[in-house]
Amino acid sequence: xxxxxxxxxxxxxxxxxxxxxxxxxxxxxxxxxxxxxxxxxxxxxxxxxxxxxxxxxxxxxxxxxxxxxxxxxxxxxxxxxxxxxxxxxxxxxxxxxxxxxxxxxxxxxxxxxxxxxxxxxxxxxxxxxxxxxxxxxxxxxxxxxxxxxxxxxxxxxxxxxxxxxxxxxxxxxxxxxxxxxxxxxxxxxxxxxxxxxxxxxxxxxxxxxxxxxxxxxxxxxxxxxxxxxxxxxxxxxxxxxxxxxxxxxxxxxxxxxxxxxxxxxxxxxxxxxxxxxxxxxxxxxxxxxxxxxxxxxxxxxxxxxxxxxxxxxxxxxxxxxxxxxxxxxxxxxxxxxxxxxxxxxxxxxxxxxxxxxxxxxxxxxxxxxxxxxxxxxxxxxxxxxxxxxxxxxxxxxxxxxxxxxxxxxxxxxxxxxxxxxxxxxxxxxxxxxxxxxxxxxxxxxxxxxxxxxxxxxxxxxxxxxxxxxxxxxxxxxxxxxxxxxxxxxxxxxxxxxxxxxxxxxxxxxxxxxxxxxxxxxxxxxxxxxxxxxxxxxxxxxxxxxx
Numbered sequence: 001x002x003x004x005x006x007x008x009x010x011x012x013x014x015x016x017x018x019x020x021x022x023x024x025x026x027x028x029x030x031x032x033x034x035x036x037x038x039x040x041x042x043x044x045x046x047x048x049x050x051x052x053x054x055x056x057x058x059x060x061x062x063x064x065x066x067x068x069x070x071x072x073x074x075x076x077x078x079x080x081x082x083x084x085x086x087x088x089x090x091x092x093x094x095x096x097x098x099x100x101x102x103x104x105x106x107x108x109x110x111x112x113x114x115x116x117x118x119x120x121x122x123x124x125x126x127x128x129x130x131x132x133x134x135x136x137x138x139x140x141x142x143x144x145x146x147x148x149x150x151x152x153x154x155x156x157x158x159x160x161x162x163x164x165x166x167x168x169x170x171x172x173x174x175x176x177x178x179x180x181x182x183x184x185x186x187x188x189x190x191x192x193x194x195x196x197x198x199x200x201x202x203x204x205x206x207x208x209x210x211x212x213x214x215x216x217x218x219x220x221x222x223x224x225x226x227x228x229x230x231x232x233x234x235x236x237x238x239x240x241x242x243x244x245x246x247x248x249x250x251x252x253x254x255x256x257x258x259x260x261x262x263x264x265x266x267x268x269x270x271x272x273x274x275x276x277x278x279x280x281x282x283x284x285x286x287x288x289x290x291x292x293x294x295x296x297x298x299x300x301x302x303x304x305x306x307x308x309x310x311x312x313x314x315x316x317x318x319x320x321x322x323x324x325x326x327x328x329x330x331x332x333x334x335x336x337x338x339x340x341x342x343x344x345x346x347x348x349x350x351x352x353x354x355x356x357x358x359x360x361x362x363x364x365x366x367x368x369x370x371x372x373x374x375x376x377x378x379x380x381x382x383x384x385x386x387x388x389x390x391x392x393x394x395x396x397x398x399x400x401x402x403x404x405x406x407x408x409x410x411x412x413x414x415x416x417x418x419x420x421x422x423x424x425x426x427x428x429x430x431x432x433x434x435x436x437x438x439x440x441x442x443x444x445x446x447x448x449x450x451x452x453x454x455x456x457x458x459x460x461x462x463x464x465x466x467x468x469x470x471x472x473x474x475x476x477x478x479x480x481x482x483x484x485x486x487x488x489x490x491x492x493x494x495x496x497x498x499x500x501x502x503x504x505x506x507x508x509x510x511x512x513x514x515x516x517x518x519x520x521x522x523x524x525x526x527x528x529x530x531x532x533x534x535x536x537x538x539x540x541x542x543x544x545x546x
Contacts, residue, residue, distance in 0.1 A: 003505060011376065016071050016349075017071075017379040018383075018417045019071050019092075019143055019144060020068075020071040021066050022139075022143040022365060023071070023096075023136075023143060024067070024135040026132055026135060026471055027063045027064050027067055027136070029132045030060040030103060030129060030132055030133060030136070031057070031060040031061060031063075031064055033059075033060075033128055033129035033132065034056050034057035034060045034103075034273065035057060036051070036125055037053045037057075037122055037125050037129065038043075038050070038053050038054060038057050038162060039123065039127065040121070040122055041053050041119070041122065044119075044121060046117065046118075046119045046122070048117040048119065048167070049110055049113075049117055049119050049122065052106045052109065052112070053106075053122075055102065055106050055198060055201075055274070056103050056106050056107060056129070058103070058198075059063045059099035059100075059102040059103045059198060059224060059327075059419070060099070060103060060107075062101045063096065063100065063103075065487045066096065066099070066139060067096075068097055070088065070091070070092055070095070073407045075263070076382060079339060083455075087441070088132050089144050091190070093140060093141065093144055094240060094268075095291045096139070096140055098198070098199065098290070100133055100136065100137055100140075100198050100319055101198075101199060101202070101290040102196075102198035102199065102202055102288075103129070103133050103257065104130065104133045104134070104137070105199075105202040105203075105206065105294075106202060107129055107130040107133065108128050108130065108294050108396065109127055109202070109205055109206055109209070109294075110122075110124055110495070111123065111127070111130070112187075113209075113296065114126075114207075115153055118337045129410065142268055144336070153378050162544075172203065179364040185271050187210070187211040187212045187213070187305075188212055188213070188232075188233030188305045188308075189212070189213045189214075189230075189233050189234075189236075190212050190213070190214050190215070190225060190230065190232060190233065190234045190235070190236060190301070191214075191215050191217060191223060191227065191232045191235045191236070192204060192207070192214060192215070192216050192217070192236045193217045193219075193220065193222075193223040193235065193236065193237045193238055193241075194216075194218070194236075194238040194241075194267070195218075195219055195238065195241045195242060196219055196238070197218070197265050198441040199238070199428070200216045200218065200291070203236060204526075205218055206294060206297070207301075210298060212301075215230065215232070217241045218242030218250040219241060219244070219341060220241050220243055220248060221243050221244055223235070223237070223249055223301070224244075225456070226264070227253070227259055232262055232264075232535060233262070233305055233308055234250055234263050234265065234301060234304050234305060234308065235253070235263070235264045235265070235348065236264075236265050236267055237249060237250060237264050237265070237266055237267065237284075238267050238268070239266055239267065239268035239275060239279070240537075246266055246267075246268075246279075247275075247278065247279060250264055250266065250282050250283060250284055251282055251386055252280060253283075254282060260283075261308070261311060261315075262304075262308075263285040263304045263307065263308050264283070264284045264285060265284065265285055265286045265287070265288060265301070265304060266279040266284045266286070266287045266288070266301060267287075267289075267290060267381065268287070268288075268289055268290065268527060276285075282489075285304050285307070286300050286303075288300060290489055320325065323377075329341065330346075333344070333510050336419045336464065336470055336472045337401055337472055339417045339418055340417055340464060340472055344464070350463075350524075350543070351463050351464040352461065352462070352463035352464075353416075353417065353462050353463060354458050354459065354460075354461055355416045355417075355419065355459060355461070355462055355463070356415065356419075356459050357415060357423070357457060357458065357459060358415035358416045358423055358457070358458075358459075358460055358478070359413060359414050359415055359423045359426070359427035359455060359456070359457045359461075359500065360411070360412075360413045360427075360455070360457075360458075360460065360474065360478055360479055360482040361400075361411070361412045361413065361425045361427050361430065361431060361453060361454070361455055361456075361482065362407045362409060362410070362411055362453070362482050362483050362485070362486035363386075363391075363409065363410040363411075363431075363434060363452070363453045363486065364408060364451065364452055364455045364487070365387070365408040365409075365449045365450070365451055365485055365489045366447070366449065366450040366451060366452055367450070368407075368408035368449070371447050371449070374447075375446065375447060379446050379447075380414065382445070382446075383445040383446060383447060383449070384408065386441055386444065386445055387438060387441050388405055388444070389447065390437045390438075390440075390441050391410055391412075391434060391437065394429070394430060394433050394434065394437060395412055397425060398430050399420075400412045400413070400414050400427065401414065401416060401417070401425055402431050403473060403474060404471065404473065407483065409486075412427075412430065413427070413428040413460075413474060414427045414430070415462070415475075416462050416474065417462060417472075421459070423459050424455075424500055424503040424504055425503075425504065425507065427455055427456070427457075427500075428494075428496075428500075428504055428508055428529055431453050431455060431529065431534075432494070432529070432532075433533060434451065434453065435451065435453075435492060435494075438450075438451050440488050446537065450491035450492055451492070452486060452489035452492070452493060452495070452496045453486060453489060453493070453494045453495065454483065454484070454485025454486030454487070454488070454489050454494075454496075454500065455482060455485065455486055455494065455495070455496045455497070455500050455529070456478050456481040456482035456500055457478070457495040457497065457500040458476070458478030458497075458499060458501055459474065459476060459478060460476040460478050460479055461474065461476050462474045479498060480521070481499075481518070484519060484520065485497060485518070485526065487519075488516060488518055488519075488526075490528075493528050494528060494529040494530075495513070495526060495527075495528060495529075496510070496526065496527050496528070496529050497524070497526060498525055498526065498527075501526075501527045504529065506530055507532060507533055508530075508531065508532055508533060509529070509530045509532070509533055510527040510528070510529055510530070511527060511528045511530055511532050512525070512526075512527050513525075513526045513527055513528055514526075520540075
């Protein structure tokens, strides 16, 4: 070994020895306080606090063993090459905080519960133990990073005494806050994810004490399994874990659409700003370092739960608004054609279109007025509703556009608002189906009806009128002619104009009626539509294709 290498090794061993010396006194004190408290609890038969005191003592012994193992300069882990000294320092900063977190957490929890379990006699020793733990925590980074020959100018006895005094004052200052802290009225379901059993148990105890429902997972993989079958309001997620680390679990949670909005607070034994930033950028709500102040923990959890509740409320409001919007949309679509609803939603104020050719149908129940005088209003309305509802179903199935009902008259059209070349054929098939449908409905109602129908094909103007009660209507000579054809038709017959006959002649059976005088229009040669020609099958409507 060269002289330079020999000197480097001596300096490295001196640094490890310095670390051990700086840690030995406080760790030994923690073990001593733990042993005294366990013995006192046994002597006073304080069975309620015995298990937690034993956990404190176990964690103190774990600290001592960890220090001896990692800082053994005689041939153990500490005797390895100085090249991995930085790795050893990073590991120590993390590993020492785990048992310290358990000691501090259980001590704080016990101090809150002493009066409830009649164990006030242990308070002085517990406060001394907590003060020692706080003092060590405040100096861990100084001890590990600067315990070397070059760091001899670090904290001396006077500075250590000042730190201990400051921590003691801090403990006395924080204790009344803890004693008067009221657990939040609104609690939640929380999942604690940590591979360290003491940390899991401590968080479980503290959160349960505050009224939360708590579940535990000992690994990242197990946490991902649990969240697939259970719902949580918050996840407390340890950063450093052996199988999947906390950051990987966080990424998977945020990538899952169902779990994306569950808030996550990251917990780490390392005070690394870069890790905190990385986790926040990945979607974490907050980042806490171990060991954490219980008041701060409560505040952070309360804030996260409150934010989640606000987000849940906002989501429910949005869902409710969307539901109301959908109801409004469905209502409009029951009143107006789908294409017209889309145009209204897109901001069109005035909707008026000229349709070059469409087929218009009017149908009227024969003798309705006479029937109305013989039956009760309830029976009359029930019969009318059954008939027109059946016609509405036909409209929807066959691709017709219902325009409106006027008393006992039914008006529909094809070829609008969206043009279609087969509008006359669709209207003819619809009229024939109306006759069959009415015959079927008549078997279920109190008073049977007959119907007369008129159809004309020609240009119309179509648009929406009204501001409170919208109505999609059509106007023009073609509409007037279709209405006159219906009024001059016969019961059970479909009366069509010359233009409609011309369009339908190749596929439908038409019986000439001759020259008739239509009121307000004049003389016209019309026909009755009786059916499709043999061998000609009806075309499927666009809606039936869809």
